[in-house]
Amino acid sequence: MTRRAVLKVIATTTALGGAAGISCAEPQEEPSAHEALSGFDPLPPRNPLAAGTPTDPDLLAPSVPWDFVLTDEERRLASVLADVILPGDDRSPPASAVGVVDYVDEFVSAPGHEELLAMVRGGLVWLNRTAQERFGAGFADISADQQREICDQVCFEPAALPSLKPQARFFDLFRDLVSTGYWTTDEGMRDLGYVGNVPLPSFDGPPPEVLQRLGLSGEDLE
Amino acid sequence: MGRRQERYDAVVVGSGAAGGMTAFILAASGLRVLLLEAGRHYDPLRETPMFQLPREAPLRGAGTKDKPFGFYDATVDGGWEVPGEPYSVAEGSDFLWWRSRMLGGRTNHWGRISLRMGEYDFKPRSRDGLGFDWPMNYADLAPYYDKTEALIGVYGTNEGLENTPDSSPGVLQPPPRPRGYELLARKACRRMGIPVVPSHLAILTRTQDADQLPRQLFPGNALAQRVTADSMRGRAACYWATPCGRGCSIRANFQSTTVLLPPALATGNLEVRAGAMVREVAVDANGQASGVHYVDGETLLDEFVGARVVVLAASACESARVLLNSKSGLFPDGLANSSGLVGKYVMDTVGAGVQAHVPALAGLPPHNEDGASAMHMYMPWWQYGEQLAGRLGFARGYHIEFGGGRRMPGAGAFSGLEPLTQGSYGQQFKDDCRRYYGSFLHFDGRGEMIPNEDSYCEIDGDKVDRYGIPVLKFHWKWSEHELRQAAHMHSTFAAIVDEMGGKTLTPLQSDGAKAIARGGQIIHEVGGARMGESPGDSVLNQYCQSWDVPNLFVTDGACFVSNADKNPTLSIMAIAWRASEYIVDQMAQRNIG
Numbered sequence: 001m002t003r004r005a006v007l008k009v010i011a012t013t014t015a016l017g018g019a020a021g022i023s024c025a026e027p028q029e030e031p032s033a034h035e036a037l038s039g040f041d042p043l044p045p046r047n048p049l050a051a052g053t054p055t056d057p058d059l060l061a062p063s064v065p066w067d068f069v070l071t072d073e074e075r076r077l078a079s080v081l082a083d084v085i086l087p088g089d090d091r092s093p094p095a096s097a098v099g100v101v102d103y104v105d106e107f108v109s110a111p112g113h114e115e116l117l118a119m120v121r122g123g124l125v126w127l128n129r130t131a132q133e134r135f136g137a138g139f140a141d142i143s144a145d146q147q148r149e150i151c152d153q154v155c156f157e158p159a160a161l162p163s164l165k166p167q168a169r170f171f172d173l174f175r176d177l178v179s180t181g182y183w184t185t186d187e188g189m190r191d192l193g194y195v196g197n198v199p200l201p202s203f204d205g206p207p208p209e210v211l212q213r214l215g216l217s218g219e220d221l222e
Numbered sequence: 223m224g225r226r227q228e229r230y231d232a233v234v235v236g237s238g239a240a241g242g243m244t245a246f247i248l249a250a251s252g253l254r255v256l257l258l259e260a261g262r263h264y265d266p267l268r269e270t271p272m273f274q275l276p277r278e279a280p281l282r283g284a285g286t287k288d289k290p291f292g293f294y295d296a297t298v299d300g301g302w303e304v305p306g307e308p309y310s311v312a313e314g315s316d317f318l319w320w321r322s323r324m325l326g327g328r329t330n331h332w333g334r335i336s337l338r339m340g341e342y343d344f345k346p347r348s349r350d351g352l353g354f355d356w357p358m359n360y361a362d363l364a365p366y367y368d369k370t371e372a373l374i375g376v377y378g379t380n381e382g383l384e385n386t387p388d389s390s391p392g393v394l395q396p397p398p399r400p401r402g403y404e405l406l407a408r409k410a411c412r413r414m415g416i417p418v419v420p421s422h423l424a425i426l427t428r429t430q431d432a433d434q435l436p437r438q439l440f441p442g443n444a445l446a447q448r449v450t451a452d453s454m455r456g457r458a459a460c461y462w463a464t465p466c467g468r469g470c471s472i473r474a475n476f477q478s479t480t481v482l483l484p485p486a487l488a489t490g491n492l493e494v495r496a497g498a499m500v501r502e503v504a505v506d507a508n509g510q511a512s513g514v515h516y517v518d519g520e521t522l523l524d525e526f527v528g529a530r531v532v533v534l535a536a537s538a539c540e541s542a543r544v545l546l547n548s549k550s551g552l553f554p555d556g557l558a559n560s561s562g563l564v565g566k567y568v569m570d571t572v573g574a575g576v577q578a579h580v581p582a583l584a585g586l587p588p589h590n591e592d593g594a595s596a597m598h599m600y601m602p603w604w605q606y607g608e609q610l611a612g613r614l615g616f617a618r619g620y621h622i623e624f625g626g627g628r629r630m631p632g633a634g635a636f637s638g639l640e641p642l643t644q645g646s647y648g649q650q651f652k653d654d655c656r657r658y659y660g661s662f663l664h665f666d667g668r669g670e671m672i673p674n675e676d677s678y679c680e681i682d683g684d685k686v687d688r689y690g691i692p693v694l695k696f697h698w699k700w701s702e703h704e705l706r707q708a709a710h711m712h713s714t715f716a717a718i719v720d721e722m723g724g725k726t727l728t729p730l731q732s733d734g735a736k737a738i739a740r741g742g743q744i745i746h747e748v749g750g751a752r753m754g755e756s757p758g759d760s761v762l763n764q765y766c767q768s769w770d771v772p773n774l775f776v777t778d779g780a781c782f783v784s785n786a787d788k789n790p791t792l793s794i795m796a797i798a799w800r801a802s803e804y805i806v807d808q809m810a811q812r813n814i815g
C-alpha cells in the first residue's frame with residue numbers, strides 16, 4: 001500500500017464535493033479522494049480471489065447471472081405503469097428514462113421469484129383487460145386520467161374491493177419495485193438529496209441550517 | 223508430506239476475533255504457530271467493494287438466500303446457511319446460526335460495536351441469584367480491555383456510568399460528531415432520563431500513535447513492538463464513507479484480517495493454512511492434546527498436524543462441536559467434557575426492534591449523514607436500581623442501538639409506506655418519497671439472556687457435513703426474563719418515538735414472545751464450554767484452559783459464563799489476549815506442552 005503520498009490531500013479536497021460514485025477504478029491522473037485521504041492504492045477493478053459462486057461472487061465487478069424473461073409487450077406495459085407511478089417532473093426524469101423496467105425485469109426473472117413473476121404478469125394482463133373493457137384500448141393507449149381511474153381502484157390494498165385484493169397486492173409490489181429501481185439511480189439519489197458515498201477529511205455533523213430546522217441549540221449540542 | 227508432519231508450538235483453529243488475537247499474541251511472543259481456517263483466504267485490501275453502488279449489484283444489492291445481508295456484505299460462503307454444512311434444530315426449538323467461511327471469520331462484516339462488560343456482569347448470580355458467576359472480576363480483565371481497545375482502535379468516551387466501565391485515560395479514540403437525528407433522540411431521551419452517549423465502535427477516527435502505543439502494549443518485547451508499529455502505520459483513519467459491513471480496504475475499522483493477522487504474519491512465526499476444516503483434537507496416551515486432524519478442503523484428504531498446545535477458536539458452538547466430536551477411549555463423551563457441560567448453556571442476545579417515522583426529520587436540507595456508517599450514539603442500560611428492586615419483572619438489562627436518517631437509498635427504498643401515504647402513486651408518491659426521505663429511524667434493543675438448561679447444542683447423530691463431520695443440533699428456549707425484557711423494549715421505544723413527536727410503524731407487542739428475535743438471530747451466540755472455579759462445574763478455568771486436558775484451550779465465546787447486554791466480541795478478544803499470555807507463561811515454565 002501507500003504508493004501514493006498522503007500529501008495529495010489538499011490537491012483533491014476540491015474534487016470531494018463532486019461525483020457521488022467513484023466506483024470505477026481506472027488508473028487516473030489525479031489520485032482519487034480515496035487515495036488522497038487514505039494513502040492506499042486505487043481500488044481494484046475486480047477481485048481475483050472470489051470463487052464466482054452465488055455465495056462468493058466478485059463484489060468489485062458485479063453481474064446478474066440470470067436471463068430476463070419479460071416479453072417486449074410486457075416490458076412496454078411495465079414501462080408505462082412505471083411512469084404512472086413515478087412520472088417525470090422538473091426535478092428528475094420519469095421512471096422509464098432511467099431503466100427502471102430493466103430492474104423490474106431483473107427482479108421478476110430472478111431464480112426463486114417465480115410466484116412474483118406470475119403476480120406481475122397477471123397484474124399487467126388485468127390492467128390491459130380492464131382498460132379494454134372500460135375504455136376500448138390497451139392500458140398503454142388510454143389517457144392519463146383513464147389510467148388513474150383504473151389504478152385508483154387498486155393503489156391501496158386496505159381500501160380495495162375484496163374482488164380486487166390480488167390486483168392491489170400486485171400494484172403494491174410493482175410500486176415497491178419501481179421505487180427501489182428509481183431511487184437507487186444516480187438521478188434518483190440526486191433528487192432525494194443523498195450526498196454521501198464520498199470520502200471526506202472530517203465528519204462535521206449537521207450544518208447550522210439543519211440544527212436550526214431541528215430546533216437544536218445550546219445544551220442540546222453538548 | 224514433509225510439512226504436514228511438522229510439529230508446531232501451537233495450533234490455533236479459526237481466524238476470527240478469537241483466533242486472530244490468539245495467533246497474534248502467541249506469534250508475537252515467539253511461539254511457532256499454525257493457524258487453521260476452514261474458509262478461503264480473504265484480503266480486504268484487494269476485495270472490498272468500498273464505493274460500489276446498489277444499482278451496480280444484482281437486485282440493487284438486496285439480501286438473498288446466498289447473501290442474506292446484501293450483495294456487498296463481506297460474508298463469504300456463509301450467512302444463515304453454509305453450503306454443504308447443515309445443522310439441525312430440535313423439534314419445538316427455534317435457532318439460527320450465522321457463520322462465514324473466510325479468513326478473519328465474521329470479523330470482516332461484524333457491526334464493530336465494542337462494549338465492555340461491567341463489574342455486575344461478571345458476578346450476576348451474586349447480584350440477583352440467577353445464572354452463574356464468572357471465575358474472574360472486572361478488575362482482572364480491565365487491563366486487557368485497555369490493551370485490546372488501544373490495539374484495535376475503539377472510539378467512544380468515558381461517561382462514568384453505572385456498570386458501563388470507563389477505559390483508562392488516552393485509550394479510546396475520539397468519537398465522531400453526532401448526526402442530527404442522534405441529537406434529536408438525545409434531547410427527547412434526556413427529558414425521559416435515558417442516557418444517550420457516544421457509542422463505542424472499533425473504528426479509527428484518527429491514525430494510531432505508532433510510536434507510543436506498541437511500547438505500552440508490549441513492554442520489553444521488541445518483535446511485538448516492531449510488527450505492531452508497522453501495522454498501525456499502515457492503517458488509515460475512517461474517511462466517513464462506505465458501509466463498514468462490506469469491510470474496510472483502508473484498514474480503518476477492526477477486522478482480524480486487517481488488524482491482527484498482518485502483524486502476526488510479520489513476526490515470521492505464523493503460518494496460515496486456509497481451507498483446513500478441523501474435525502478432531504488428537505490426544506496421546508497420557509491424555510494430552512497432541513495435535514489436530516483436519517480435512518483439506520481441496521484434496522479432501524484427512525491431515526494431521528502436531529502441536530505442543532492446541533487452541534480452539536472456531537467460534538463458540540463450532541468449538542463445542544470439535545470437542546464433542548473428539549471422542550476417544552480416554553474421553554468417550556468428547557474431549558474436555560468430564561463435567562458434561564460441553565455444548566451446554568449456549569446464550570444469544572435478546573433482540574427486539576421498532577421502526578418509526580419522525581416528522582421533524584422530514585424534508586431537511588441535503589447534508590451528508592454517512593459518518594462512520596454505523597451509530598455514533600447509543601443508550602446504555604439505565605435502570606439498574608429499579609431492576610434490582612424487582613420493579614421491572616425481568617432481571618437483566620439491555621442497551622439501545624438506533625439509526626436511520628439520510629442513508630444511501632438501496633433495495634426496498636420507500637417500500638411499505640402505504641400506511642403513511644394511503645397508497646399514493648404518481649406525482650403525489652414522488653413528493654411523498656422526497657418528503658419522507660431521512661425521516662425513518664429504527665430502535666433495536668440488545669439485552670442480556672440468562673443461561674438456561676434448555677438452550678444447548680449437541681451432536682446430531684444422524685447427519686454429517688460435506689467433510690463427513692457430524693453436525694450440531696440446537697435446542698432453544700427463552701425464559702420469562704427474556705420475553706418480558708423484549709416487551710419492555712417495545713414499550714420503551716414507543717415512548718421515545720412519542721417523545722420525539724414520531725409514530726411507530728412496527729406493531730407494538732405487549733407479548734414478549736411476539737417481540738423477541740429468534741434464538742441466534744442477533745448473532746451473539748456464546749457459551750458451550752464455560753469457564754468456572756472448579757472442574758466439576760465448568761469446562762475451562764479462567765484462562766480458557768481445559769481442566770481435563772491442560773494443553774488444550776478454547777479462547778472464543780464458548781468460555782462465556784453469562785452474556786451481558788454488551789456485544790461480546792471485545793470481551794472475546796480481551797479474554798483471548800489474557801489466555802494467550804497465560805499460555806506463553808505456562809509453556810515457558812514447562813507446565814504444559
Ligand SMILES: Cc1cc2nc3c(=O)[nH]c(=O)nc-3n(C[C@H](O)[C@H](O)[C@H](O)COP(=O)(O)OP(=O)(O)OC[C@H]3O[C@@H](n4cnc5c(N)ncnc54)[C@H](O)[C@@H]3O)c2cc1C
Pocket residue numbers: 235236237238239240241242258259260261291320321322323324325326327328329331332333334335336498499500501535536537538540544745746778779788789790791792794
Ligand atoms: C452481521 C454481524 C454483526 C455483528 N455485530 C457485532 C457487533 O457489533 N459487536 C459484537 O461484539 N459482535 C458482533 N457480531 C458478532 C461477532 O462477529 C462475533 O462475536 C465474533 O466474530 C466471534 O469471533 P470468533 O473468533 O469466535 O468467531 P468467528 O469470527 O466466526 O471466526 C471463526 C472462524 O473459525 C472458522 N472455523 C469454524 N470452524 C472451524 C473448523 N472446524 N476448522 C477450522 N476453522 C473453523 C470459521 O470459518 C471462522 O472463520 C456480529 C456478527 C455478525 C454476523
Ligand code: SF4
Pocket residue numbers: 425426459460461462463464465466467469470471472474475593594595596
Ligand atoms: S465507514 Fe470508515 S471505517 Fe467503516 S468502512 Fe468506511 S472508511 Fe472504513
